[in-house]
Amino acid sequence: MKARVHITLKNGVLDPQGRAIAHALTGLGFAGVGDVRQGKFIELDLAETDRSKAKASVEAMCAKLLANTVIENYAIDLVD
Amino acid sequence: MKARVHITLKNGVLDPQGRAIAHALTGLGFAGVGDVRQGKFIELDLAETDRSKAKASVEAMCAKLLANTVIENYAIDLVD
Amino acid sequence: MNDQAAAKPAITPEPAITPEIVAEHGLTPDEYQRVLTILGRAPNLTELGIFSVMWSEHCSYKSSRRWLKRLPTTGAVVIQGPGENAGVIDIGDGQACVFKIESHNHPSFIEPYQGAATGVGGIMRDVFTMGARPIANLNALRFGAPEDPRTRHLLAGVVAGIGGYGNCMGVPTVGGETNFHPAYNGNILVNAMTVGLADKDRIFYAKAAGVGNPVIYVGAKTGRDGIHGATMASAEFRDDSEEKRPTVQVGDPFTEKLLLEACLELMATDAIVAIQDMGAAGLTSSSVEMSSKGGLGIELDLDLVPMRETGMTPYEIMLSESQERMLMVIRPEARESARAIFEKWELDFAEIGRLTDSGLLVLKAGGRIAAELPVAPLVEQAPVYDRPTEPTAPARPLRSESVRAIEPIAALEKLLGSPDLASKRWIWEQYDHLIMGETVIRPGGDAALVRIPGKAKGLAMTTDCTPRYCFADPKLGGAQAVAESWRNLTAVGARPLAITDNMNFGNPERPEIMGQFAGCIEGMREACLALDYPVVSGNVSFYNETNGKGILPTPVVGGVGVIDDVDKAISIAFKAAGEAILVFGATIGHLGCSIYLRELLGREEGAPPPVDLAAERRNGDFIRGLIAAGRLSACHDLSDGGLLVALAEMALAGGIGAEIALPANLAPHAFCFGEDQGRYLATMPTEAVEAVLAEAKLAGVPARFLGRTGGLALTVAAGNTISLTKLAAVHETFLPRLMAG
Amino acid sequence: MQAAVVVFPGSNREQDVAKALGAVMGHAPHMVWHRDSEIPKVDLIVVPGGFSYGDYLRCGAIAAHSPAMREIMERAKAGIAVLGICNGFQILTEAGLLPGVLLRNACLTFVCRNVGLKVESSQSLFTNGYAAGQTLSIPVAHHDGNYFADDATLDRLEEKGQIAFRYCAGDGTLAEEANPNGSARSIAGVFNETKNVLGLMPHPENAVLPLQGSVDGQPLFRGMVEALS
Ligand SMILES: Nc1ncnc2c1ncn2[C@@H]1O[C@H](COP(=O)(O)OP(=O)(O)O)[C@@H](O)[C@H]1O
């Protein structure tokens, strides 16, 4: 099964990257661009077929490696 | 309205980060991790309220700046 | 003043101050009493927050001040000693070198990448605040045991963070040191040093002047970053503090690069009266520092502060540690020209207040007074503690007979691959150490050497400390740290000028820790005096302690020296085959506290090698003379690991082997791995040896012929040999293997 | 000969290259701030190394859309020489002036060290100071130098002699270990089809003085100045 993980900065954590993008878009003439936040999108192929087991192990992956839980949140969807 | 953009590497484009993640996960003892791909997830606040107009302008942002279409695909969802 | 304060009390509604709130702000009941006396009333929360950060260990140096006074801070080259954002020394030709070291230990343990990155950003701001362009960065790192599960993650993050920030700023990171020891498992050390260059007559200070002059905020916007960072850096870790994490500061090196260029552009004009970066305790310490130094009052309208988040309270605005911000006082007529410069660099520029003659810090928000505090007492009446000290018990000297002998080559092979002696290439290749194009001696040797643009002369720089010596004998260890940095500068041919220091210790409320601190300071004092090597800046980091277990006392010394002609400088690398190898300084084979003892025999004991400052100076001055006269081809000071380790490093650096003989009067392992101080290894053409030995004798500098360079192997006392290929493999594998997991 | 160095917010090797160029030209190049879409009439435009716009989003992506870049594209099409070094190379690829892209280094870490470089072609105004096949020692200092293009593109580049430099071992042989960032076919620098645009990751501007440990970057600047004077 496949796991799709979204990793985003916690609220209030500075996102220089997002700010630079917003600034650049405005510079390119796109009007009305407000706040921009950039996160990561990670897709994993898993051998695991049991949904709940897969969920648990991806949870662990996020906590251990994929996300920096000090400043980032993560969200997991499973697709089979 | 809000736009959520997923930017992913095209097939065949090598993904050093994705590969490193897969390797690290296996090293951490997670079994059955296959291919891993890392992409970007960008959230934009837009002043635009008209769906189709918003869609069109985000399309243009992706083509022009947010994605490098030589190696990347993009997908756009709008949420209001 | 108190009456005034009473007349218009702060009226922004905020929770009443309870003993719990006071405690949460790290103020003792006595300290709070002092606040009440100063104000003649109870503070509101914002005012309490301001007191708590200004009186935190980090900002007030309340436990260390009394001891820091002992350090020699004056000398012929000193333009500005401790007390400003960074130290300033005269390097001739109308130029000044501005440098300082700063710790970011706790933040780096919590979030290694951002903690280290913002540490580098902070120290660079300290240096360019004074009008200097940063020309080099260094860093001193201490991690826990390599096998500790956290070490790899912390090391990877810290190195990436230092590189990520410094590389983007375009400042070369040219040196540092990295050690591992279980004592740092729960408290790593990340000390960052920046060296900058300025015109002697264009140094900028924080002293505010000119009642009515505008107070200008420039740089990044203010968010809720790292609120209470300053108080955090002053509180001992408990395991759960990994849980209740404060908002971590995130660094934006891109914005800092713009801030650097904008500030230097403005500093080329005469717009600036005073300038102060917003570091720990951001707007609070910068505004208080500027006004107190100028003996003036300051009035800020917090509604004018550029904000990144909505609904921030005065408390949050004053305590935010958002990065890449500066506070300036400028001449009113320069307003528009100054604004234009910051707008060109796409940075915020906001006039948020003015200087007053009231002697008060007055904060307005929403048309009300959010805080009103007398500036002078806030600074001058900050608590100062004379904490009880308990001297470290003298270590029992260790008889070298009691130290098992291991065949030198076999021992060398193990030592060169051990954590502290293994190559740190994996680290410094992640730092851009070549940008600016002036790096003459790169990382991997003794001191780094950076040429001064457009001149023949260069600045040598190094960071050094041997914590295991400091633990066994704080006074000796303090002296040794200063002496080793002096020696590293000398080994490349530079004249050591001055130091900056970063005192990393445990909980100062424990007498034995204060004893270590006092001891190290005394030792540093003696060495600085003996070597004419004053302290011009520094930083203290206490509470590096988890669950009552402190780190090894780690007084890191950052030394800076000058060489008149960089073409005369020499590196550690062997340059040619068939050259003579000499050792200068007395070798008696002192193995107490040695790496040999720890790494090969698992023993951390004995007294550290004695430091004879007179000999140190004699030997160093002699070596420097030889280098200046172009009579040496390579030189390396002897430190961790001793003679054979240094010889191997020289051979590996030059890709040329060597053969040396062992003396009859000393046990091989003592001769090869003893850590006697004040020594150098050097190479020279054979013809030169006789004269050099004679001159050394005259100068009272012990010197002895060891052997010759040549071949592709290291050979000790005919027979025992190892190929450079094999040595290089051992030397270069440790870190890459550790980091690959 | 006249040259311009275009400075973006976050550029940081503009002085290094200005010094290296100035030394051979005998006078300093124009330093052009990115917002001035007016670039003076020059024979060579340099896009220097650094972290333009913090390397945010993708290295070079944001700078590639600045007014200055639009002007540079015009000049390049008109045959003016354009040199992109490191971040400059990334910007030129993002702008479509050069084929391929530069991905994160295969090792994932920033790499700063002298590398071996093999000169693939001396037939250009940039490389005429070298002999084809010559090996050089030049520093790299980047996080994203992993050159990537599809095989068809790579084949075409090879056929048309558009590969300027390859990473190599000291003896000139191409080897995995000698490739610091995982670049496809060890490619370190490429020309556009008309060879008036060169992009490369290594920093010849940091290898022009003896004190820098190598002067192998010298011929590049000397060659350019001779060709363009
Ligand atoms: N964290 C670091 N950053 C940059 N360079 C480092 C770091 N750690 C070690 N080095 C470099 O590795 C070399 C060896 O360090 P060290 O053993 O401390 O030298 P010494 O014993 O002469 O003080 C030095 O050139 C030093 O600059």
Ligand SMILES: [Mg+2]
């Ligand atoms: Mg040394």
